[in-house]
Amino acid sequence: MKQSMPDKHLQLKSLPGVDHILALAETDEQFTRMPRSLILESVRRAIDNTRKQILEDKPAIITDEAILKQAARLAGQKMKNRLNPLINATGVVLHTNLGRALLCRDALDNIMAVSSSYSNLELDLATGKRGIRYAAIEELICELTGAQAAMAVNNNAGAVLLALNTLAQGRQVIVSRGELVEIGGSFRIPDVMIKSGCILKEVGTTNRTHPHDYTHAITEETGLLLKVHTSNYKIEGFTTSVSLKELVGIGKSHDIPVMEDLGSGTLIDFRAFGLPSEPPVFEQVASGADVVTFSGDKLLGGPQAGIIVGTKHYMDQIKANPLTRALRIDKMTLAGLEATLKLYRDTLVAVEEIPTLKMLTLSYEQLCSDADVLFSLVTEAVGNQAEIALADMASRPGGGSYPGLTLPTRCLTIRPKTMSVTALDKKLRAFDPAVMGRIEDDWFIIDPRTLQPGQNKILANILKKLID
Incomplete structure (x- = not known):
């Protein structure tokens, strides 16, 4: 009433x-x-x-x-802060929505030290005059990649934009149709090329491109040959592509620079750790590419950045481009990137200390052991209020790297008796800290691959509070 x-x-x-x-x-x-x-x-x-x-x-x-x-x-x-830490139980190592790469301890310590004090960001301590902010990392990147010169900007899309604008503004850039990728957030290589002031010249077909497709397309208007590594998808079956080495040969014979966008980019050979080959940057530099671009926060495992390496001739031009200032990285990114890169001087140390590399290379045996510990903790916390089991499943690299690759893992599966799995998922996302897992076949899945040290106990306590 x-x-x-x-x-x-x-x-x-x-x-x-x-x-x-x-x-x-x-x-x-x-x-x-x-x-x-x-x-x-x-x-x-x-x-x-x-x-x-x-x-x-x-x-x-x-x-x-x-x-x-x-x-x-x-x-x-x-x-409350709008940007908050959470627990990633999805098993996706480089989860774009969850911030991609976790920074290593050395990077965090260096960021804290540099950002809490004045620094020689753009000061040459030897001369007392203005310096170049890239000096902190250029020599190190060149040491690790074999490049003559290097720099970094705010992300890889920015790196590609800057390099294209410098090398081929107003001129044609030849690229295979099968490499016209779309990256996260609906950003497409053709759109980046247009914004850079280049003229896109597609050659070949989606699944097959031959060397003669490039040579026949070259004219006086050609400014650059571009190769884009398809790091976020794979075409299989009746396919043919032109290798970077072949493209470099074509470029040299016509006096045209060659650039490769590696997208994700790695500084180690993952084959040594039982994973499929993903072209390391140093191999692409050795193939003769004039410019190579790649990300800092994907397989490299550092802060968000776009790294550009190449010959001194072309890198000097890129550094002089006015867009460089608009795309430059700050002192905190530089500090994190420098500390991360230094670990790569010893591959085994890098794999142990850089979270992304450690998670990607975790053995199945270790994951089984981690899953057993998690099972015991959750079973003790929840009791008979849920069905709990272990299951062999698959993790994913994520972040636009290793398309189609799955990594064997052992997951904890849980189904509450007091609520639906969907309701549990919603409650976990609303908790502080939030927990992100995944739902499969009416089970809530927790993958230990992406849990960080100590989070298994935190997760068990959260489940105890949410499952009555």
């Missing part, structure tokens, strides 16, 4: 004023360390929400305590 109009008017009249609730909030510990402007906004919203409930004939509690509590909840939501 709806309230009568006089009752509704009485309720509206009994609403406390903003100043009254604000005065109460200023001495209430729920609002400790909150700015007054935020408290004021939250109090107003709480009163407005209560007023709206009354006008819509919904039950409303009109007391100082109820409105204070609502205001505190609203203010607390505003005070």
Whole structure:
């Protein structure tokens, strides 16, 4: 039965004023360390929400305590960070939505040291004059890749844009149709090329491109031969492609520079760790490419960056491009990147210390052991409130690397008796810290490959709180 109009008017009249609730909030510990402007906004919203409930004939509690509590909840939501750490139980190592590569301890320590103090970001300490910010990493990148010169910008799309704009603005860039990829967020190589001021010249077909397709397409308007490594998909079957070495030969015979966009990019040979071959940067440089671009936060396992390596002749031109300033990386990225790169001087140390490499190369035996520990912890925490089992499944590299590759793993599968698997998934995402897993065949899947040290105990405690 709806309230009568006089009752509704009485309720509206009994609403406390903003100043009254604000005065109460200023001495209430729920609002400790909150700015007054935020408290004021939250109090107003709480009163407005209560007023709206009354006008819509919904039950409303009109007391100082109820409105204070609502205001505190609203203010607390505003005070929370929007970007928060979470537990990745998906088994996708380079999960783009979850921030891709985790930084190693050395990178975190160096970022803290550099960002909490003044630094020689653009100062040459030997001369006391202005220096170049890339000096911190250029020599190191060249040492690891064999390139003559190097630099880094904010991401690989920026690296490709900058290199194309420098080397071929207003001229044709020849690329195979089978390499016109689309990367995350619907960004496409053809679109990047257009924005760089180049003219796209497609050759070959989606599945087959031959050397003569390039040679027949070369004209006086050709400024660059581009090869794009298809790191986020694979074409199988009746296929033919032109190797980088072949393309370099064509470029040299016509005096045209050759560039390769490796996309993900790696500084180690993963074949030594039982994984399929993914072209290491040093091999592509050795093949004679004039410019090679790749990411910092994918298989490299560092902070987000786009790394450009190549011959000094072309790299000097790229560094002089005005776009370089617009795309430059900051001191924190440089600090993290330098510390990560230094670990690559010893491959075994890099694989042990860089989280991305460690997760990718985890043995099946180790994952089985980790799954057994997780099973014991979760079983003890949840008891008979859920069905819990272990199952052999597959992890994925993710992040636009190793298309189609799956990594053997052993996962914990859980199905609560008190709620649906979908409801559990929703509760885990809403928890602090949030937990991201996956659902398969009406089971919630937890893959230990992407759990970090100590998170198995945290996860068991979370499940205990959520599964009644």
